[in-house]
Amino acid sequence: MIRLLAALLFWACSAQAQLAIEITGAGAQRIPIALAPFAGEAALAPGISTIVRADLERSGLFRGLELPPIVPEPTEATNINYAEWRSRLADALLVGSVQPRPDGRFEVRFRLYDVVKQQALGGVAYTLGKEQLRATAHRISDFVYEKLTGEKGVFSTRIAYVVKRGNRYELQIADYDGAGAETALASFEPIISPVWSPDGKRLAYVSFENKKPVVYVHSLLDGKRHVVANFKGSNSAPAWAPDGGRLAVVLSREGGSQLFLINADGSGVRRLASSSGIDTEPRFSPDGQWIYFTSDRGGTPQVYRMPASGGEPQRVTFEGSYNVSPRISPDGKTIAYITRNAGKFQVALLDLSNRQVQILTDSDRDESPSFAPNGRMILLATVINERGVLSAVSADGRVKQRLSATAGDVREPAWGPFIE
Amino acid sequence: MRAVLFPLIATSLLFLGACATEPEKPAASAPVEAKPGAKPQAVESKPVARVDATGRSTGSPFAALKDPNNILSKRQIYFDYDKFEVKDEFRSLVEAHAKFLRENPSAKMLIQGNADERGSREYNVGLGQRRSDTVKKMLTLLGAREDQIESVSLGEEKPVCTDHSEDCYAKNRRDDMLYSGEY
Numbered sequence: 118m119i120r121l122l123a124a125l126l127f128w129a130c131s132a133q134a135q136l137a138i139e140i141t142g143a144g145a146q147r148i149p150i151a152l153a154p155f156a157g158e159a160a161l162a163p164g165i166s167t168i169v170r171a172d173l174e175r176s177g178l179f180r181g182l183e184l185p186p187i188v189p190e191p192t193e194a195t196n197i198n199y200a201e202w203r204s205r206l207a208d209a210l211l212v213g214s215v216q217p218r219p220d221g222r223f224e225v226r227f228r229l230y231d232v233v234k235q236q237a238l239g240g241v242a243y244t245l246g247k248e249q250l251r252a253t254a255h256r257i258s259d260f261v262y263e264k265l266t267g268e269k270g271v272f273s274t275r276i277a278y279v280v281k282r283g284n285r286y287e288l289q290i291a292d293y294d295g296a297g298a299e300t301a302l303a304s305f306e307p308i309i310s311p312v313w314s315p316d317g318k319r320l321a322y323v324s325f326e327n328k329k330p331v332v333y334v335h336s337l338l339d340g341k342r343h344v345v346a347n348f349k350g351s352n353s354a355p356a357w358a359p360d361g362g363r364l365a366v367v368l369s370r371e372g373g374s375q376l377f378l379i380n381a382d383g384s385g386v387r388r389l390a391s392s393s394g395i396d397t398e399p400r401f402s403p404d405g406q407w408i409y410f411t412s413d414r415g416g417t418p419q420v421y422r423m424p425a426s427g428g429e430p431q432r433v434t435f436e437g438s439y440n441v442s443p444r445i446s447p448d449g450k451t452i453a454y455i456t457r458n459a460g461k462f463q464v465a466l467l468d469l470s471n472r473q474v475q476i477l478t479d480s481d482r483d484e485s486p487s488f489a490p491n492g493r494m495i496l497l498a499t500v501i502n503e504r505g506v507l508s509a510v511s512a513d514g515r516v517k518q519r520l521s522a523t524a525g526d527v528r529e530p531a532w533g534p535f536i537e
Numbered sequence: 538m539r540a541v542l543f544p545l546i547a548t549s550l551l552f553l554g555a556c557a558t559e560p561e562k563p564a565a566s567a568p569v570e571a572k573p574g575a576k577p578q579a580v581e582s583k584p585v586a587r588v589d590a591t592g593r594s595t596g597s598p599f600a601a602l603k604d605p606n607n608i609l610s611k612r613q614i615y616f617d618y619d620k621f622e623v624k625d626e627f628r629s630l631v632e633a634h635a636k637f638l639r640e641n642p643s644a645k646m647l648i649q650g651n652a653d654e655r656g657s658r659e660y661n662v663g664l665g666q667r668r669s670d671t672v673k674k675m676l677t678l679l680g681a682r683e684d685q686i687e688s689v690s691l692g693e694e695k696p697v698c699t700d701h702s703e704d705c706y707a708k709n710r711r712d713d714m715l716y717s718g719e720y
Contacts, residue, residue, distance in 0.1 A: 307694035309658050323662075328647070328720045329689035330662060351666050351690045354659045367659070369690070372670060374663040395663030411660055418660055441657040455657060462656065484657065503701075529658070 147180040148265055151207035151232075156190040156214040161223060161250050165215065168254035172272045173261060175294065176493070177516030182207055193228035199235045207232045209265055213240070213257075222246050225253055229261055238264045251296060271489045275533040276496060277301075277311045277320055278507060282525035288322060290337065293489075293532070295507075295520045301337060310354055313533045314361050314381075320531075321345065321355035321364055321381075332366055334381055345383045356399045356408075357381075358425070365389065365399035365408055376410060390423060390430060401425060402445050409433065409443040409452060420454055420467075434467065436474055442485060446492045446512070453477075453486040453495050453512075464497055464510060477514040487532045494518075498528040598641055602716055608633045612714040614672060615707060618653070621667045623675060631672060634714060635679030642682065645717045648672050650690045653706035658692055665690030672712050 150173060158164040173179035182205060191197075192214040202210050213227030228240035241260060245253045255272040262270030274293045279286055286308045291298040302308060306325040313320060318337060323330045330353040335342035346352035350369035357364055361381070368377050368386075376389040376396045390396055394414035401408055402425075409422045415432065420443040423430040434440035439457035446452065449469075456465040456474075461481035467474050482500040489496070494509045494516070501519070505526035509518040521527070601607045614627045623631060638644050650669030652661035669688035677683050698705035 307691075309662075309692070309694065325691065325694060329649070329687075330692070349687055351662060353662045353690075353692075367663070369666045369670065369688070374666050374690075395660065395667060397663045398657065398659045411657065413660075413663075418657075439656065441660050457656070 147178055148208050149180050149182055149206055150209040150211065150261070150265075151182045151184060151202055151205060153184060153187060153191050153210070153212045155212075155225070155227070156192045157217075158213075158215045160217060161215055161247065165213065165225060165227075165250070165254045165257065166211070168251060169211065169258045169261065172255060172258035172270075172294070175518065176262065176270075177511055178262075178266060193226045193240050197230055197237075199230075199232055202230075202232045209238075209261070211257075211261060218244065225257075227257055227260075229264055231265075251292065255292070268493065269491050269535060271491050271493070271532075271535075274490060274535060275317070276487075276507075277313065277531045277533065278498075278527055279308050279311065279529040280525045280527050281307075281505070288320070288335075301335060301340070302342075309529055311529055311531045312355055312357055313531055314357050315359055315534060316361055317534045317536045319381075321357065323353045323355065332364070334364075343383065345381065346377075346379055346386070348386075354397050354399060356401060358401050359403060359405040365401065365410075367397045367399070376408070389427060392430075398442050400443055400445055403447055403449045407445075409445055411441045411443065420452065433469075434474075440465070444486050444488055444495075446488050447490055448492055451512070453488065455483055455486065464495060466495075466512060466514075475514060477510045477512075478508070478517075480508065483508075485529050485531075487530050488512075489532050490535045496530045496532045498530055598637070599644070599716075601637070609637055614668075614712040614714070616668055616710045616712075618706070618710065619664070621664070621671050623671060631675050632679060635676045635681050638676060638681035638685050639679075642685070644685060646676075646681075646686045647715045647720050648686060648688045649695070649713045649715065649720075650688065651695060651709055651711050651713070652690075652693045653709045654693045654696065654701070655706070658694070662690045662692035665692050668710075668712050672714070 152166045152170045155165045158166060170181040174181055191212040193212055195212060197210065210230040210232050211227060213225065216224045218224055222244050224242060224244050226240065226242040229238040231238055243253050258272040259270035271293055275290055276293055277288065277290050279288055284305055286304050287300045288302040288308050288311060289298045289300050304324060304326050309323045311320050311322040320335045320337065321332060323332055330351045331344060332346040332352045332355045333342050334345050345364060346366050346368060348368055348370040352366060352368055354367040355364045364379055364381060366377050366379055367374050374395045374397050375391065376399055377386055378389050379386045392412060392414040394412055396410055396412045398411040399408050405425055407422045408425050409420060411418050412421045417438040418441050419432055420434040420440050421430040422433050437456050441455050443452045443454045451469060452467050454465055455462050458476060462483050463480065464477045464483050464486050465474055466477055480499040484498045487496045492512060494511050496507060496509045498505055499508050505528045507520040507527050507530050601609045604610055608630060611630055614623060614630065638646060648669040650665030652664040669690060673686045673688035676686055696709040698708040
């Protein structure tokens with residue numbers, strides 16, 4: 118099992134802040150799906166079908182049907198009576214079973230059906246230990262999601278975020294739904310701007326443990342980390358190039374906050390752009406061709422982009438006097454960013470093809486948007502009742518979720534990539 | 538107690554005695570009589586300049602940094618919203634620190650720029666950096682050496698006041714000037 122707890126600045130065992138998800142909106146058209154309890158799943162509480170149901174409903178694209186007890190329990194081997202499931206208004210049906218094995222492990226099998234088209238959509242068998250229950254259920258959710266929507270599911274991905282409790286900061290990694298949080302780094306000084314490497318194995322972030330911002334790269338498997346940029350002045354705003362070998366960073370070593378490229382091992386630093394303003398928050402486009410960033414070279418902070426190989430920046434945002442923190446969608450077609458809108462800081466989405474801007478949130482202190490790797494949802498930090506919480510909104514603005522910790526301020530979320 | 542102390546004191550006195558400069562005796566082979574009217578010889582002392590970087594001794598120039606009656610004990614410069622110009626009321630403070638850095642070439646300063654909490658954390662790192670760079674530039678124009686000063690930013694991460702009010706924001710938009718040993 119992956120160990121994230123090595124190489125802490127120090128140890129202190131306080132209660133883990135568990136994130137709980139609350140859904141506050143849903144898509145207009147949700148696929149009604151019947152999720153029959155897996156035969157024998159009581160042996161693995163809280164039950165595979167319960168976790169799969171929560172996953173699918175959280176996406177905002179599915180509605181899990183309420184089912185009466187069915188005798189005998191259907192399994193992946195049962196012959197499906199499509200008319201009967203259609204009469205329960207199901208468009209899709211998931212059935213399966215959990216069998217204990219002599220070695221103490223379990224075997225889970227499932228089968229998915231399209232009830233409308235009256236066809237089987239396939240199934241998989243897994244063997245697992247108790248501790249892989251959630252991971253296995255998330256993989257089943259990914260299978261269902263992809264078969265029924267045509268897009269990859271993000272149920273097996275992870276998120277990183279920073280929790281502040283008192284004067285203590287923890288960089289935590291959790292499943293996409295906030296479960297299984299583990300602390301990768303704890304410090305008495307701030308930690309900001311975590312970003313996942315494209316392979317999902319490392320995080321780059323900014324730590325203030327040296328009384329100034331310094332950029333680190335941290336390997337999650339073994340907890341080893343190294344300094345990438347600790348030049349005179351401030352070192353901040355890391356962004357991975359899609360090749361995972363280089364980072365764009367913001368350094369003040371030559372005066373002002375300016376964009377540089379640096380190898381992930383800290384070598385080969387070179388200047389990327391030059392302005393008399395603040396240039397910060399770089400992000401590579403998924404194809405690696407462009408770097409989007411925030412700059413106030415024109416008087417107010419706006420989103421710009423420039424070729425990753427260097428060249429003249431072009432302004433991207435024009436509406437409003439404060440547009441920051443650009444994040445490019447995984448398909449490269451839209452950017453999410455934070456806009457100041459009548460004194461409120463909200464998440465906006467800009468369609469790069471037609472320049473349409475849509476405000477996605479109705480909160481007022483949003484920060485740090487982060488796309489799910491399938492582009493469907495955007496994770497963000499906001500403030501509710503004077504406490505930092507994580508929130509998520511679908512790219513169409515319809516589905517809204519809130520993840521709140523049991524204690525402390527949660528901020529600086531970063532949604533990790535797909536893991537094979 | 539006394540039995541322990543006495544040898545200590547005695548030893549200290551011995552060392553003090555050893556350190557004291559003995560007056561030079563005239564060479565015996567060439568006696569020089571101090572005749573009335575004779576030109577007196579010039580006696581030159583060879584003082585050793587003492588540098589005290591502990592900041593504790595009241596005789597050290599570094600003590601001024603901690604003396605509440607001295608302007609040098611003031612280390613905060615406050616800025617207006619979204620601004621980074623040093624306001625007139627802080628000019629004499631920056632000048633005093635420039636003079637101190639000029640007169641104490643061994644002194645090193647870290648300037649931490651800060652921003653209020655509104656807006657993007659990374660853009661606020663940029664705003665704090667602009668504020669610390671401004672004061673660093675002013676200090677060097679006033680004669681401090683460039684390599685005596687590092688200007689950095691803590692963005693919005695280190696507020697001194699955590700209410701969400703303009704009063705509070707004004708306290709957080711600041712530079713902190715810190716000398717070696719203070720950070």
